[in-house]
Amino acid sequence: MAAGLVASDGTVLAHDRVPTPSGADAETLWSAVTGLLDGLLATTGSSYDAVGIGCGGPMLWPEGLVSPLNIHGWRGFPLLDRVRDRYAADRPIAIHNDAVALAVAEHRWGAGRGHDNVLGMVVSTGVGGGLVLGGRRVDGSSGNAGHVGHVVVEPDGPPCPCGGRGCVEAVARGPVIAERAVRLGWTGEQTGIAVAAGARAGDPACVAAFAHGGRAVGIGIASAVALLDVSVVSVGGGISQAGEVFWGPLRAAFAEHGGMEFVRRCHVTTPELGPLAGLSGAAALVIDEV
Numbered sequence: 001m002a003a004g005l006v007a008s009d010g011t012v013l014a015h016d017r018v019p020t021p022s023g024a025d026a027e028t029l030w031s032a033v034t035g036l037l038d039g040l041l042a043t044t045g046s047s048y049d050a051v052g053i054g055c056g057g058p059m060l061w062p063e064g065l066v067s068p069l070n071i072h073g074w075r076g077f078p079l080l081d082r083v084r085d086r087y088a089a090d091r092p093i094a095i096h097n098d099a100v101a102l103a104v105a106e107h108r109w110g111a112g113r114g115h116d117n118v119l120g121m122v123v124s125t126g127v128g129g130g131l132v133l134g135g136r137r138v139d140g141s142s143g144n145a146g147h148v149g150h151v152v153v154e155p156d157g158p159p160c161p162c163g164g165r166g167c168v169e170a171v172a173r174g175p176v177i178a179e180r181a182v183r184l185g186w187t188g189e190q191t192g193i194a195v196a197a198g199a200r201a202g203d204p205a206c207v208a209a210f211a212h213g214g215r216a217v218g219i220g221i222a223s224a225v226a227l228l229d230v231s232v233v234s235v236g237g238g239i240s241q242a243g244e245v246f247w248g249p250l251r252a253a254f255a256e257h258g259g260m261e262f263v264r265r266c267h268v269t270t271p272e273l274g275p276l277a278g279l280s281g282a283a284a285l286v287i288d289e290v
Contacts, residue, residue: 002279003279005046006279008287010108014043015040015279016040018036024073026073028073029073049092051084052093052283052284053285054098054100056071056098057069058097058147059144062080064080065079068126079095080095092290099146102120104120105281106271110277111234111270115231117132117228118131118233119224120271121148121149121234123236124192127237128148129147129149153168154166157171158170172239174239177192177212177213178191180212184204186203195209196243196246199245207245210246217250218250218253221268222256223257234270236271236278251268
């Protein structure tokens with residue numbers, strides 16, 4: 001969980017983060033949020049004009065009832081109302097999928113600046129997506145448009161937390177990559193960060209696990225670009241920061257499966273705004289309302 005004080009030009013002036021409590025119930029998770037926000041405000045002593053929220057999906061939008069696949073304690077949790085009541089009773093507030101926030105920020109200030117058609121992705125403990133098409137954010141009928149994490153890349157692949165099978169998320173989210181590394185012989189810590197370090201050090205189990213995940217993401221991106229004709233795909237999240245062990249297989253799979261010229265022209269990259277792009281994006285959701 002991350003919180004930040006963000007200027008109107010997207011600059012993150014101050015930020016902090018805490019681990020998401022593992023296996024926690026709804027109120028314990030909410031206490032982690034309030035502790036994070038209260039601590040940031042106490043440290044900065046800053047006033048603020050509006051509140052933007054990016055959260056993993058799916059969610060009932062615009063009501064802001066969140067049910068992140070990777071945060072089991074929140075099912076239909078009224079995150080928007082809770083934040084509004086405590087922090088934004090007299091201020092503008094907005095909520096959307098965290099990958100939508102990333103897409104909006106990268107379109108406005110980052111790698112998608114000057115492009116009308118942008119896909120944003122978050123590859124972390126889950127895999128999310130958000131869209132800007134024709135220069136405008138795309139919400140879809142339920143607010144979940146662009147959820148590229150649930151493009152199917154392995155029809156006979158592993159079950160996905162969404163209830164489907166073989167989705168990008170089922171193959172490429174951090175915990176699954178770590179589990180695959182262990183099955184292949186990795187004996188270190190079973191986390192995405194540890195397995196990424198192992199892969200960069202040349203451990204064959206970790207290399208193979210990241211290659212499998214990166215390939216799934218590359219195939220999913222090729223499919224999404226063919227469908228949507230975006231010119232920029234910005235891929236953020238913790239797994240995306242693993243380096244060439246992830247990006248090499250991703251690019252190879254994208255090149256293999258991106259057959260048409262307009263697909264191959266798409267620029268697939270890390271967020272120009274860096275690891276804090278999601279915080280800038282949360283602010284971007286509401287800046288125009290201030």
